[in-house]
Amino acid sequence: MTENRYAVKVPKDLADLVPMFMSNRKKEIDALREAIGASDFEQMRQIGHRMKGSGRSYGFLLVTELGMRLEEAARNSDGGAAETCVAEYVDYIEKLTITYE
Amino acid sequence: MSEVGASGNSGALARGSSILVADDDEDMRKYLVRLLGLHGFQVEAVKDGDAALERIGESPPHLMLLDVMMPGRSGFEICEYVKSSEKTALIPVILVTALDDQESRVRGIKAGADDFLSKPVNREELIARVSALCRLHNTRRELEERRLAEEIQSKEEIRRTFSRYISPRLAERIVDTRGDLFEHSAERTNVVALFADLRGFTRLTEHTEVGAVVEMLNEYFAILTEAAYQQEGTIFNMAGDSMLIGFNVPFAQEDAPARALRVAEEAVSRIVPFSSRWQERHGVPTGVGIGICMGESIVGNVGSKHYMSYTVIGDPVNTAARLMQMAGMNEVLVCGRYFGSVSESISAARVESLGNIALRGKSEPVAVFSIKALERGKAR
Numbered sequence: 001m002t003e004n005r006y007a008v009k010v011p012k013d014l015a016d017l018v019p020m021f022m023s024n025r026k027k028e029i030d031a032l033r034e035a036i037g038a039s040d041f042e043q044m045r046q047i048g049h050r051m052k053g054s055g056r057s058y059g060f061l062l063v064t065e066l067g068m069r070l071e072e073a074a075r076n077s078d079g080g081a082a083e084t085c086v087a088e089y090v091d092y093i094e095k096l097t098i099t100y101e
Numbered sequence: 102m103s104e105v106g107a108s109g110n111s112g113a114l115a116r117g118s119s120i121l122v123a124d125d126d127e128d129m130r131k132y133l134v135r136l137l138g139l140h141g142f143q144v145e146a147v148k149d150g151d152a153a154l155e156r157i158g159e160s161p162p163h164l165m166l167l168d169v170m171m172p173g174r175s176g177f178e179i180c181e182y183v184k185s186s187e188k189t190a191l192i193p194v195i196l197v198t199a200l201d202d203q204e205s206r207v208r209g210i211k212a213g214a215d216d217f218l219s220k221p222v223n224r225e226e227l228i229a230r231v232s233a234l235c236r237l238h239n240t241r242r243e244l245e246e247r248r249l250a251e252e253i254q255s256k257e258e259i260r261r262t263f264s265r266y267i268s269p270r271l272a273e274r275i276v277d278t279r280g281d282l283f284e285h286s287a288e289r290t291n292v293v294a295l296f297a298d299l300r301g302f303t304r305l306t307e308h309t310e311v312g313a314v315v316e317m318l319n320e321y322f323a324i325l326t327e328a329a330y331q332q333e334g335t336i337f338n339m340a341g342d343s344m345l346i347g348f349n350v351p352f353a354q355e356d357a358p359a360r361a362l363r364v365a366e367e368a369v370s371r372i373v374p375f376s377s378r379w380q381e382r383h384g385v386p387t388g389v390g391i392g393i394c395m396g397e398s399i400v401g402n403v404g405s406k407h408y409m410s411y412t413v414i415g416d417p418v419n420t421a422a423r424l425m426q427m428a429g430m431n432e433v434l435v436c437g438r439y440f441g442s443v444s445e446s447i448s449a450a451r452v453e454s455l456g457n458i459a460l461r462g463k464s465e466p467v468a469v470f471s472i473k474a475l476e477r478g479k480a481r
Contacts, residue, residue, distance in 0.1 A: 011224075013139060017131050024128055049170075052199065053220030054128040064221050 006095045010059040015100045021058055025093055032070070032086045036079060044082050045074035062092050118235040119160075122146040123153035123179065124168035124197065132222070133166060140228050142235075150174025154182065157189060164235055165194045166218070169205050177212045184213030191241055193234040197222070269330065287401025292350055293357045293439065294394055294418045295334070296425035297325055297368060298343035301376075301387035309383050317379055318342065321389075324375065328367040332360040337413050343425070347413050350400045358395060358442040365391045365433045365472070373431060392424025394436040420467060423460040427469075437468030447472060 010018055028047055035043040048070030055063025066089050073081035120142045124130045130146045137144045145162070147153050151173040153165070165183065167176035174182075176196050183189045193215040198205040206217055216230055256276050263272035299321050306314050322339065329336055329346045333354065338345040346364060348357035368389055376387040398415030417436070424434040434455075435443075444452070451473040457466035 014132070014135060017128075017135060020131065021128050049199070050126050053197075053222075054126055054132070056221035057129065057132050057224075 005062060006092065006097060008059055008061075008096055008098050009101050010098055012100045014058060018058070018098060021054075021060075022093070025063065025089075029086065029090055029093065032082075032089070036082055036086065039077075039079060041074040041077050041079075041082075045071050048072075048074060048085075060096075063089075066092070117143070118163040118239070119143040119145070120164045120166060120231065120235075121153060121156055121162040122166045123148075123150060123171060123176070124166075125149055125171045126168070129168070129197075129220070129222075133227070136224050136227060137166075137231065140232075142231065148172075150176070150179050153179050157183065161189050161192055163192065163238055164231060165192060166197060166231070167194060168197050169202075169209070177208055180209065180212040180214050191238065191245075193238050195230060195234065287399055287403070289397055290350060290400055291357075292395065292398040292400060292413055292415070292417060293348040293361045294398070294413065294421040295346045295348070295361045295364060296343060296392045296418075296421045297346070297365075297389055298341075298425055299387060300390050300430045301385055302342040305379075305383065305385045305387060308385055313383070317387075320375060321372065324371045325364075325368055325389075328364045328371070331367070332364050334360065334364060335411075337411065345413070345418070345421075347400070350413065351411075358439060359446065361393050361395075361439075362443050362446070362472075365393060369431045369433065376430075386430065388430030390425050390428035390430065391433040392421040392426070392428055392435070393433065393439050394418075394420040394424060395439045395442065396420075419462060420460060423462070424469065427458075427460075428471075433472045435470050435472060437470065440468075440470040440472075 028051065032044065032047055035041075035047065048067045051063050051067025052071060053064075053067075055061065055065075055067060066085050070082060070085045073079075073085060120137055122130060122133045122137070122144060124133065124146070125148050127148070130148065134144045134146045145156065147156060149172045153167065154174065156162075157165075157179075165179070167179050169176040180194045180196065183192055183194055194213065195216045195218050196205070196209040196212075196214045197218045197220055198209065199220055209217060215234060218227060218230060260269070260272045260276045263276070299318075305317065309317075321342070322344065325344050325346075326336065329344075332348070333352075334346040334348050335350055336344060337347050346361070348354055348360050354360060368391065372387075372389045380386050394417040396415070396417035398413050398417050400413045401411070402409050403412040403414075404410050420436050424436065428434045440452075453471045453473075455469040455471055458469045459466045
């Protein structure tokens with residue numbers, strides 16, 4: 001059985017922090033689009049670094065994974081790879097379902 | 102602005118430990134505050150290095166959790182600052198770094214970090230590392246407090262012991278200098294030497310029972326000791342019925358001659374009524390004879406590794422001893438040099454020059470003056 005990459009389990013004791021977490025992700029996507037438009041790879045790297053740190057801490061494994069890939073793409077000044085990451089990120093945020101346990 | 106969190110159910114070790122979190126990522130800050138708070142830690146969080154420094158200055162926490170990359174001062178800089186100050190050096194610092202960031206870990210070790218935590222943060226690892234370091238910090242603090250208490254107790258014991266030989270105030274100063282004062286075995290220095298002994302003592306011992314003699318000696322020495330300590334004199338020797346008190350040692354006393362004079366006057370004025378009482382009781386006249394001289398002497402620790410005595414040796418001491426032997430009951434005899442240093446403070450009516458006297462064991466005659474001690478409450 002394939003694991004549903006959009007299904008996220010978050011510990012109950014963090015439930016009230018999740019709305020703010022999601023709101024910050026949306027701001028992050030806007031900032032990433034802006035950085036890609038301006039070819040600002042340092043900004044992309046910093047955002048990727050932050051995503052890498054916070055995503056899995058809350059239970060959002062894919063945020064951490066995308067953060068790592070973004071950091072790498074920024075280091076390589078690879079705008080195309082960064083755009084792919086952002087597209088995946090947008091798709092993930094739109095489709096994810098959260099359960100608290 | 103800082104975020105604060107505390108609640109929970111953690112063990113006794115964590116309770117009461119205050120933790121400062123510094124991270125510019127709002128989500129990470131909230132996450133750390135929440136988890137640590139749930140485990141009973143008192144957590145405060147700030148969003149940059151400068152705010153962290155401010156909080157440390159106001160109230161040092163028990164532990165710090167610092168993100169490495171922050172606006173303003175970095176986690177490394179905060180860590181270096183904390184570890185370089187005596188006041189905060191013992192506070193454990195955990196640096197939060199990326200798992201694969203070896204370079205940051207090496208730099209963190211150089212900055213003095215106590216531990217590292219990887220991002221993304223694993224909650225079990227976070228609590229385990231923080232608890233372990235808090236426990237270590239608390240143990241260190243307890244040991245330090247115990248060591249300080251023992252040091253204070255030990256100082257107090259030393260001070261009490263010293264106080265039986267020198268004035269309590271001098272004992273305090275010696276303890277404060279951690280014994281450095283006695284590091285040099287001996288030195289030449291100017292000393293005012295005062296010898297006192299009890300006149301009539303030998304006759305008294307022949308006519309009085311032992312218990313009464315000891316009682317009298319105790320009273321007599323109590324008077325001399327109190328007088329010496331009031332003037333911060335050092336008692337070098339107490340033998341039979343005589344006592345040697347030194348001034349200007351071990352600490353310099355600019356007014357050493359005046360201090361010695363005050364001791365002589367106090368001793369005579371207090372021993373006179375005491376002698377009258379004893380004469381009434383035992384029929385034997387008693388009184389104190391005092392000799393004072395000053396000059397360069399050798400002062401220091403003399404003896405063997407098994408027994409050491411803080412001693413003063415030299416011509417002024419010998420002269421003071423001879424003058425004491427010559428002095429009549431309740432008389433103070435002083436050498437010319439000493440008299441020169443106090444003459445301005447004594448009225449001529451109280452002084453009688455006895456001329457140059459050849460003292461036993463001295464090749465040259467010594468100018469001797471007799472100073473009539475004041476009765477209590479009378480002007481000089």
